Amino acid sequence: xxxxxxxxxxxxxxxxxxxxxxxxxxxxxxxxxxxxxxxxxxxxxxxxxxxxxxxxxxxxxxxxxxxxxxxxxxxxxxxxxxxxxxxxxxxxxxxxxxxxxxxxxxxxxxxxxxxxxxxxxxxxxxxxxxxxxxxxxxxxxxxxxxxxxxxxxxxxxxxxxxxxxxxxxxxxxxxxxxxxxxxxxxxxxxxxxxxxxxxxxxxxxxxxxxxxxxxxxxxxxxxxxxxxxxxxxxxxxxxxxxxxxxxxxxxxxxxxxxxxxxxxxxxxxxxxxxxxxxxxxxxxxxxxxxxxxxxxxxxxxxxxxxxxxxxxxxxxxxxxxxx
Numbered sequence: 001x002x003x004x005x006x007x008x009x010x011x012x013x014x015x016x017x018x019x020x021x022x023x024x025x026x027x028x029x030x031x032x033x034x035x036x037x038x039x040x041x042x043x044x045x046x047x048x049x050x051x052x053x054x055x056x057x058x059x060x061x062x063x064x065x066x067x068x069x070x071x072x073x074x075x076x077x078x079x080x081x082x083x084x085x086x087x088x089x090x091x092x093x094x095x096x097x098x099x100x101x102x103x104x105x106x107x108x109x110x111x112x113x114x115x116x117x118x119x120x121x122x123x124x125x126x127x128x129x130x131x132x133x134x135x136x137x138x139x140x141x142x143x144x145x146x147x148x149x150x151x152x153x154x155x156x157x158x159x160x161x162x163x164x165x166x167x168x169x170x171x172x173x174x175x176x177x178x179x180x181x182x183x184x185x186x187x188x189x190x191x192x193x194x195x196x197x198x199x200x201x202x203x204x205x206x207x208x209x210x211x212x213x214x215x216x217x218x219x220x221x222x223x224x225x226x227x228x229x230x231x232x233x234x235x236x237x238x239x240x241x242x243x244x245x246x247x248x249x250x251x252x253x254x255x256x257x258x259x260x261x262x263x264x265x266x267x268x269x270x271x272x273x274x275x276x277x278x279x280x281x282x283x284x285x286x287x288x289x290x291x292x293x294x295x296x297x298x299x300x301x302x303x304x305x306x307x308x309x310x311x312x313x314x315x316x317x318x319x320x321x322x323x
Contacts, residue, residue: 016057016180016187017055018056019053019055020052022049022052024046024047024048025043025045025046028041028050028051028068028071029041031051031053032073035053035055036062036064036089036119036135036137037075037083037119038079038083039074039075040074040076041072042071042073042074043069043070043071045071050068051066052066052068053067054179056180056182058187058191058192060139060142061138061142061192062135062136062137062138063182063191064134064135064137065094065132065134065176065179066132067131068127069129069130070127070129070131071126071127072124072126072127074122074123074124075119075121075122075124076122077122080120086118086119086139087118087120087139088116088117088137088139088140088143088150089118090114090116090135090136090198091116091117092114092134092169092172092173093110093111093114093131093160094131094133094134094173094176095111095130095132096111096127096133097109097110098125098126098127098131098133099125100115100125101124101125101126101155102117103154103155105154105155106155107155107156108157109157112165112169112173113157113159113160114158114165115157117154117155118150118151118154119137123154123155136172136194136195136198138195142195143198145203149202149206152209153205153206158201158205163204164200164201168198168201171194175194220246220248220256221256221257223246224242224246224253224256225267227246228242228268232268232275232297232298233296233298235300237298239253239264239265242264272298272299273309273312275296275297276294276299276309276317277320279297280321281320281321290305305317
């Protein structure tokens with residue numbers, strides 16, 4: 001079992017598994033940057049720091065077990081500019097706790113949890129105490145999901161004790177415990193099977209999120225329609241104030257209606273016309289003029305109202321009332 005020392009880092013190789021040991025923080029900083037992508041590493045312990053990397057590289061797929069004392073790892077914009085290849089990194093927390101921050105999201109990871117992050121965008125990994133984690137690093141194009149799709153999941157905690165995590169997390173843990181088994185054709189197949197499982201987990205998470213998002217949009221659409229109904233008589237009713245009343249952007253408002261095969265303007269007009277139609281046929285309101293009824297429901301231009309009413313119902317408001 002040969003052993004080497006590079007910049008004070010002791011490394012030994014057993015079969016195709018490489019083990020590297022750092023006995024101070026400077027060695028660790030060099031080690032993690034060489035093993036993954038260039039990183040900024042921070043710690044309060046500079047001399048008494050220790051850490052171990054056990055790694056297995058299969059083509060462009062790296063599987064690394066990391067055991068170390070608490071510290072922070074940062075991927076900064078300046079470091080990203082120095083890198084050409086784009087990778088995803090998946091973390092499986094084996095022991096201790098970690099926090100992953102990327103894309104304005106924060107995932108608090110406990111043993112068994114899985115999270116993904118993109119080396120082509122800034123991120124922070126923080127461990128306050130001793131920890132052990134499995135890192136799988138692979139190029140963007142190894143997945144059958146687009147980077148944009150995976151980007152929806154960065155820094156999202158995927159629990160190891162729920163859903164597919166209950167099956168995939170134990171499998172990944174076994175990889176960490178058996179790196180030396182990943183040799184030859186069967187080793188390559190196992191490693192790529194792990195990536196396929198990860199992709200399945202991501203796809204399931206995306207599907208769940210889409211369903212949840214659709215549910216939220218459906219509920220929000222109901223509330224927006226109720227708001228519109230309550231304010232139809234306001235001539236100033238417009239997408240901008242409807243969106244503001246629901247704390248969303250006008251773009252989001254238009255998207256919600258687009259997904260329901262409608263537009264905000266046509267919905268408002270249709271509801272106003274329907275109320276006018278009912279009032280024109282209501283005997284109790286027979287003494288009210290067409291203009292008064294139109295104005296009651298937000299139509300301020302009588303000629304405009306008459307024209308769109310005829311387009312909708314085939315008759316002028318007056319003729320419809322007499323019918």
